[in-house]
Amino acid sequence: MGIDLPPPIERLPASFYVGGTLDVARRLLGCILHREVGGEIRRGRIVEVEAYTDDEASHAATGRHTKRNQIMFGPPGTVYVYFTYGMHHCLNVVTEPEGRPGAVLLRGLDGLERAAGPALLCRALGVTRQDNGRDLTRDPQLWIEPGSPVGEEEVVVTRRVGIRKAVDLPWRLYLRGSPGVSRRDRRAEG
DNA sequence: CACACGATGCGCT
């Protein structure tokens, strides 16, 4: 009888995040987001995402000239957390090659209580602006592992929600029937 | 400097 070792970590490599943002968003579905807080590891399966690049609804819509959006132009695999509505945080994964803006907003997790919706997801994981800039390919407290494969028939493609511009782009993806899909957004199919 | 508003969630109607 040997020592009980934890399962090996299969952290997603930087190359995972390099492709087109919509492709990365699709690949992130089913992957397992991990967060270490106070010696405890919280994890959940990614079941809802949205892609943002340089479209009109993106924080990078007007180019690389604000302090906040610099990070969207940074290396793929970087964490982008922003604060909104005076009380909520949203967690994104930076995509695209360095110099081009792109990010995937993580909107819902299965396997955690109250992680349906981007702000609830952050609250469930204790993610705040302090986490902005972390490197998912190296950071000891925040990383993503591959999950079981997700079939195309499980994926619903819809319009992004909570935005006023570029509302017609079908850049929101979620897993059909998942409890972690954000509440008021289960509809809006198309 | 002032101001408008948001990649939300909740509670009430």
Place this chain on the structure above:
DNA sequence: GCGCATCGTGTGG
């Protein structure tokens, strides 16, 4: 369906 909390950020004067 609707109003609202609550404040950082971006934009314009």
